[in-house]
Amino acid sequence: MRRRRALTIALFAVLALTVAACGTTNPTAQLKEGGTITIDNESGTLWTCGFNPFNANVNSFAFGPVYEPLVYNNLLNGKTTPMLASSYKWSSDSKTLTFTTRSGVKWTDGQPFTAADVVYTFKLMKTNSALDLQSVWTVLSDVTQQGSDQVVMTFTTPAVPYFYYIAGQVAIVPEHIWSQIKDPVGENMPKPIGTGPFTVGDCTPQNIPYLRNPNYWQAGLPHIAKVNYPAFLDNDPANAYLASGQAQWGGQFIPNIDTYYVAKDKDHHHYWFPPIQNVNLFLNLTLKPLDDKLVRQALAYGIDRPKVSKIGEYGYQPAGSQTGIVIPTFNDWYDSSQAAKYDYKFNPAKAQSLLQQAGFTKGSDGIFKDSAGKRLSFTVISISGYTDWTASLQVVRDNLKEIGVEIKEQDLSHDDYFNKLFLGQFQMGYGSLSNSPGPNPYYELRNTLYSQTSAAIGQTASGDYGRWTDPATDRLIEQFGATTSTAEQHNIMKQIQGIMLEQVPVIPVTESVAWYQYSTKGFGGWPTRDDPYAAPAPWNIPDWEQVLLRVHAT
Amino acid sequence: MTYLLRRLEFFVVTLWAALTLNFILPRLLPGGPEVALRTRFHGRVNPAAIKSLEVALGVNNNDSPFQQYLSYLGNLLHGDFGVSIGFFPKHVVDVIMLALPWTVGLVGMATVIAFVLGTLIGIVSAWRRGGVLDSVLPSIFVVTSAFPYFWIGLICIYVFSITLGWFPQAFGSSSEVSSEWSWTYISDVLVHSILPAFTIVLTSIGGWVLTMRNNMITTLAEDYVKMARAKGLSPARIMFHYAARNAILPNLVGFAMSLGFVISGALLVEIVFNYPGLGTFLRQAVNNEDFPLMQSLFLLITLAVLLAVTAADFLTAWLDPRTRERA
Numbered sequence: 110m111r112r113r114r115a116l117t118i119a120l121f122a123v124l125a126l127t128v129a130a131c132g133t134t135n136p137t138a139q140l141k142e143g144g145t146i147t148i149d150n151e152s153g154t155l156w157t158c159g160f161n162p163f164n165a166n167v168n169s170f171a172f173g174p175v176y177e178p179l180v181y182n183n184l185l186n187g188k189t190t191p192m193l194a195s196s197y198k199w200s201s202d203s204k205t206l207t208f209t210t211r212s213g214v215k216w217t218d219g220q221p222f223t224a225a226d227v228v229y230t231f232k233l234m235k236t237n238s239a240l241d242l243q244s245v246w247t248v249l250s251d252v253t254q255q256g257s258d259q260v261v262m263t264f265t266t267p268a269v270p271y272f273y274y275i276a277g278q279v280a281i282v283p284e285h286i287w288s289q290i291k292d293p294v295g296e297n298m299p300k301p302i303g304t305g306p307f308t309v310g311d312c313t314p315q316n317i318p319y320l321r322n323p324n325y326w327q328a329g330l331p332h333i334a335k336v337n338y339p340a341f342l343d344n345d346p347a348n349a350y351l352a353s354g355q356a357q358w359g360g361q362f363i364p365n366i367d368t369y370y371v372a373k374d375k376d377h378h379h380y381w382f383p384p385i386q387n388v389n390l391f392l393n394l395t396l397k398p399l400d401d402k403l404v405r406q407a408l409a410y411g412i413d414r415p416k417v418s419k420i421g422e423y424g425y426q427p428a429g430s431q432t433g434i435v436i437p438t439f440n441d442w443y444d445s446s447q448a449a450k451y452d453y454k455f456n457p458a459k460a461q462s463l464l465q466q467a468g469f470t471k472g473s474d475g476i477f478k479d480s481a482g483k484r485l486s487f488t489v490i491s492i493s494g495y496t497d498w499t500a501s502l503q504v505v506r507d508n509l510k511e512i513g514v515e516i517k518e519q520d521l522s523h524d525d526y527f528n529k530l531f532l533g534q535f536q537m538g539y540g541s542l543s544n545s546p547g548p549n550p551y552y553e554l555r556n557t558l559y560s561q562t563s564a565a566i567g568q569t570a571s572g573d574y575g576r577w578t579d580p581a582t583d584r585l586i587e588q589f590g591a592t593t594s595t596a597e598q599h600n601i602m603k604q605i606q607g608i609m610l611e612q613v614p615v616i617p618v619t620e621s622v623a624w625y626q627y628s629t630k631g632f633g634g635w636p637t638r639d640d641p642y643a644a645p646a647p648w649n650i651p652d653w654e655q656v657l658l659r660v661h662a663t
Numbered sequence: 664m665t666y667l668l669r670r671l672e673f674f675v676v677t678l679w680a681a682l683t684l685n686f687i688l689p690r691l692l693p694g695g696p697e698v699a700l701r702t703r704f705h706g707r708v709n710p711a712a713i714k715s716l717e718v719a720l721g722v723n724n725n726d727s728p729f730q731q732y733l734s735y736l737g738n739l740l741h742g743d744f745g746v747s748i749g750f751f752p753k754h755v756v757d758v759i760m761l762a763l764p765w766t767v768g769l770v771g772m773a774t775v776i777a778f779v780l781g782t783l784i785g786i787v788s789a790w791r792r793g794g795v796l797d798s799v800l801p802s803i804f805v806v807t808s809a810f811p812y813f814w815i816g817l818i819c820i821y822v823f824s825i826t827l828g829w830f831p832q833a834f835g836s837s838s839e840v841s842s843e844w845s846w847t848y849i850s851d852v853l854v855h856s857i858l859p860a861f862t863i864v865l866t867s868i869g870g871w872v873l874t875m876r877n878n879m880i881t882t883l884a885e886d887y888v889k890m891a892r893a894k895g896l897s898p899a900r901i902m903f904h905y906a907a908r909n910a911i912l913p914n915l916v917g918f919a920m921s922l923g924f925v926i927s928g929a930l931l932v933e934i935v936f937n938y939p940g941l942g943t944f945l946r947q948a949v950n951n952e953d954f955p956l957m958q959s960l961f962l963l964i965t966l967a968v969l970l971a972v973t974a975a976d977f978l979t980a981w982l983d984p985r986t987r988e989r990a
Contacts, residue, residue: 147838153943153947153950154749154750154943154947155761155762155939155943155944157750157753157758157761159752159753161752164751164752166749166750166751294752295746295751295752296752297752297753311841313836313838314761314762314939315834315835315836315838315939316834316838318838337838339834339838340937340939341833341937342933342934342937342938342939342943343934343935343937343943345817345934345935346832346833346934346935346936346937347937349820349825349832349833350832350833350937353825353832522950522952523950524951524952
């Protein structure tokens with residue numbers, strides 16, 4: 110009996126071990142291969158099936174999964190992941206940047222990728238300035254190859270923040286293909302050759318299929334076999350498609366998302382909207398009385414940001430901070446003690462006392478007037494068709510009316526609106542910068558405040574639409590660009606926040622977010638609040654490559 | 664013959680007027696290609712970059728408006744419609760060809776079906792005035808015609824796609840079927856077109872039913888119809904050859920017009936069903952300030968309507984000897 114019992118125990122032990130081995134996930138185990146992901150992102154147009162990464166119209170369909178950057182910069186936290194460059198190094202004066210290119214990488218036509226391809230790509234953008242979408246040659250002075258695998262870039266000024274544009278936003282193309290192309294600006298590139306994890310399959314005006322590159326340089330990646338990117342002409346069909354579970358990855362604005370999307374499949378449908386950029390009330394500082402700090406402060410106290418977020422944005426876009434820091438995304442840059450000192454909450458009493466201090470008196474119609482009897486009344490331009498922003502602006506209008514300032518809304522077409530901002534032909538404007546934000550608050554604040562990006566009224570400004578001209582601000586922005594020390598950068602950012610709070614050159618009202626929906630039905634590995642390995646919307650370029658590398662069938 | 668000549672003359676003059684308006688109107692819009700380009704570069708204007716893109720697009724040259732007008736007419740004669748701004752670097756013709764077959768297929772077929780079906784129902788219900796068919800169908804279709812396109816479309820999607828799952832809810836074809844001419848592809852396209860076509864037919868058939876029925880009733884009271892009955896002709900012959908042939912005349916021009924407008928697509932149906940048609944391109948072109956595409960689409964619509972109306976004129980001349988005599 111004893112023996113038999115021992116045998117039984119042994120058997121059980123073996124069984125238990127086997128079961129345990131099956132139950133625990135082995136970290137080295139291969140994730141499931143295969144599966145098709147469908148992306149749901151309304152573009153309002155059919156596909157042209159062109160994949161020229163230098164064409165601003167189609168760049169977002171080529172850059173990432175097909176053409177890769179040198180280094181991936183996470184838009185949400187600034188973490189870098191080496192891609193085509195295995196390493197990089199700044200010189201001590203921050204004017205020379207040396208990349209070491211990765212060995213063993215092949216273009217999808219089988220040719221090896223080399224440092225010469227990198228040099229060629231940058232030279233191509235220099236000779237054809239229409240290809241230089243990031244304007245990198247405004248700071249670059251030369252790009253040369255050194256040895257077999259090094260690329261040396263020299264800059265005209267210290268250019269640490271430009272790393273994001275140069276390493277993170279330029280798609281590297283193969284010299285052996287592009288040197289044969291006569292007109293790279295007008296090139297359609299229907300069958301792109303890149304180094305990325307996917308190639309383009311049989312593209313139609315309605316769908317772009319991306320197929321797994323079996324020879325991708327990161328062995329074992331990507332996990333999924335195919336990605337479909339259908340062309341959605343309008344939000345409603347795109348949202349319906351996503352809610353019905355036919356697409357797994359969305360970048361959509363969905364009103365009432367909990368009822369419309371999550372409730373359709375509570376166990377699998379999820380969303381996460383990380384804020385990435387401010388939505389501002391831009392003020393034209395060349396106009397009276399907006400050149401008066403007290404008036405600007407009064408306006409900042411006169412907007413109920415949480416209410417704007419709740420009513421105009423369904424709460425999906427959180428309230429903005431007058432520091433200019435997008436929170437919670439960039440919380441570690443945020444100077445809460447300075448912000449608390451100013452405490453820019455909706456405070457009509459304080460706003461009105463500031464206006465009185467600035468020499469305005471309240472008229473019989475409830476609107477403040479200056480000594481000459483001119484009412485505090487402004488026209489705000491905004492983009493027609495951005496319905497949530499229009500709704501937000503109505504809340505702002507009601508708020509400001511309460512403090513005795515009148516604003517009138519004027520809806521313009523997208524291009525017309527930005528053109529007026531660029532040229533400075535506006536009183537106030539509501540919206541975000543035209544430039545995309547970067548992996549830390551510096552990028553947005555530089556484009557918002559740096560007078561070098563500005564221009565005289567009537568001239569095209571690439572940033573600083575309000576024409577904020579302040580030597581102290583400029584100096585801080587330049588110092589930030591010259592240092593690689595994080596502590597120093599944080600210190601400078603604190604001072605910039607001080608200027609935002611005291612001078613109010615622009616008023617952040619809400620924060621625009623990366624719209625992101627994902628379904629865990631059959632797939633895992635998505636970026637989440639707890640694992641923000643990439644900006645998660647399919648239109649975050651080139652972040653979507655990182656998502657497509659990690660997502661896997663379950 | 665003089666009648667036909669006069670119609671041709673009218674066609675040529677109208678065409679010229681349309682072409683000229685088509686040249687002027689986009690130039691009256693605020694903004695312009697250079698504004699669109701500046702926005703595309705986020706205001707980081709690199710003058711050289713803008714210049715080279717302008718050359719690639721063929722915009723903003725320093726010709727006088729009259730020279731531009733002449734080269735515009737010349738280019739049209741050569742079928743050169745320029746490069747699209749929104750779909751750069753594609754040529755406008757290529758862009759239009761992406762969507763034209765879908766629009767002509769879907770909206771064209773739906774319009775023909777609605778006309779044929781509506782006319783037949785109108786004929787029969789007038790013939791059996793007060794009968795079951797006459798008291799049910801025209802009233803139903805008049806009601807459905809009053810509904811907006813997109814509303815019927817949304818209801819159809821909700822009922823037949825999302826709830827019942829019988830039909831696909833979006834797109835002109837499935838992404839998993841390759842777009843080669845095969846039976847699977849054709850049937851896939853047909854399945855995708857059923858709901859949008861049904862929506863168009865349902866909302867446009869009422870007009871045809873009603874006008875045809877009323878025309879028929881007037882015609883049936885004519886002496887020659889009584890005469891035909893007296894002669895003892897078969898009811899079918901009287902209905903179609905005597906009454907319908909005359910009653911349909913006023914509807915032909917209307918039908919020709921709606922065929923012409925097929926080119927402009929059924930914007931709302933295309934949006935609701937995410938169908939790859941021309942209507943959405945037109946909207947896109949206006950939003951993008953894509954002048955070459957906008958001009959070409961307007962031109963195409965004008966041309967299609969003009970051609971259809973002229974064809975209807977010829978058809979009327981053939982069906983109705985009186986028009987020939989009067990001329």
